[in-house]
Amino acid sequence: MLTDIVFWFFAVLTILSTGIVVFSRNMIYSVFALLFTFFGVAGIYVLLNADFLAVTQIMIYIGGILVLLIFGIMLTSNITGVDIKSSQTGNIQMIFAGLLSLIIISGLIFIAITTNWYTKPHNIGKVSSSIDLIGKSLLIDYLLAFESASVLLLIAIIGAALIARRK
Amino acid sequence: MGIGLSHYLILSAILFGLGIFAIVTRKNAVLVLMGIELVLNSANINFISFAKFNNLNIDGHIAAIFVIMLAAIEVAVALAIVLNIYQNYKHINVDEIDSLKD
Numbered sequence: 523m524l525t526d527i528v529f530w531f532f533a534v535l536t537i538l539s540t541g542i543v544v545f546s547r548n549m550i551y552s553v554f555a556l557l558f559t560f561f562g563v564a565g566i567y568v569l570l571n572a573d574f575l576a577v578t579q580i581m582i583y584i585g586g587i588l589v590l591l592i593f594g595i596m597l598t599s600n601i602t603g604v605d606i607k608s609s610q611t612g613n614i615q616m617i618f619a620g621l622l623s624l625i626i627i628s629g630l631i632f633i634a635i636t637t638n639w640y641t642k643p644h645n646i647g648k649v650s651s652s653i654d655l656i657g658k659s660l661l662i663d664y665l666l667a668f669e670s671a672s673v674l675l676l677i678a679i680i681g682a683a684l685i686a687r688r689k
Numbered sequence: 690m691g692i693g694l695s696h697y698l699i700l701s702a703i704l705f706g707l708g709i710f711a712i713v714t715r716k717n718a719v720l721v722l723m724g725i726e727l728v729l730n731s732a733n734i735n736f737i738s739f740a741k742f743n744n745l746n747i748d749g750h751i752a753a754i755f756v757i758m759l760a761a762i763e764v765a766v767a768l769a770i771v772l773n774i775y776q777n778y779k780h781i782n783v784d785e786i787d788s789l790k791d
Contacts, residue, residue, distance in 0.1 A: 529692045533700050540704055543723060544711045556723055563730050566700070569692075570741040575733075575753055582757055587726065587764050594719045594768045598775040619713040627706035634698035641694055641742040655747045656754070664751055671758055678762040686769035 529569055536562030549595050553588065560584050574653045697738035704731035718771045718781040722764060729760045 535558060542555035560583040567576035660668050704727055711724030733753045740749025775781050777790075 526692055537703055540707045540727060544707045552720060552723065566734060567737060570737045571745060572737045572750055575737060575750055578757060582761055586761055590764050590768055591719060591723060594771055597772060598781050616714055619710055623706040623710040626709055627702055630702035631699050634695045634702060639694055642744045652750060656750055659747050659751055675762060678766055682765045682769040686772050
């Protein structure tokens with residue numbers, strides 16, 4: 523019963539703040555609403571027994587990606603001018619985009635409700651932390667992907683610094 | 690009726706649709722990036738909810754970790770490109786940028 527309340531709290535928080543992210547005219551409001559979206563998604567992860575991923579979400583998304591996005595907005599818009607009000611596309615495009623996303627949302631919800639998903643319930647008894655399972659899996663089954671991810675991160679750091687400092 | 694798999698799937702569907710709406714309608718490149726982040730987050734919710742409802746299968750968590758890592762890389766590189774575009778054009782409206790160099 524308590525998990526139901528917690529789920530509804532985090533779901534409503536996530537969806538409301540996502541609505542502010544998508545529909546707000548002010549870019550700063552959008553970015554700060556994105557913080558609550560990420561936080562709500564981290565709460566959903568905790569409910570889904572993914573404690574390590576919840577901490578990772580808070581550290582990388584809120585601590586890294588959100589700060590980068592705020593830097594991007596501060597560096598590329600004239601804060602005191604009218605530029606901070608992000609312009610959206612025209613009305614016709616808005617109507618068609620709304621129709622498109624409504625079709626996508628309703629189709630996905632229809633699929634999610636009507637499909638008879640294969641589920642195998644977790645035997646509720648001893649739920650330990652998922653960190654040791656993730657560590658073993660990363661270093662045994664997914665070792666090649668793990669190492670190539672580190673190479674990819676190195677390439678991305680060099681590439682981003684090179685592109686941003688050109689000329 | 691308790692919270693089942695379909696509740697999480699519906700939540701991620703709503704997040705996905707709103708992210709697509711942000712990608713399609715926003716003009717500012719940074720806001721388009723925020724829409725992409727919403728879409729990636731909804732995919733992560735799907736991965737982890739399927740992982741939980743299949744006897745806490747850990748492979749879904751691994752996929753979600755790689756998605757988070759790729760999102761971080763993508764934002765870093767994309768913001769470098771956006772800063773470069775801003776130096777050339779003095780704005781970052783994605784529908785008015787039509788050449789790669791000035």
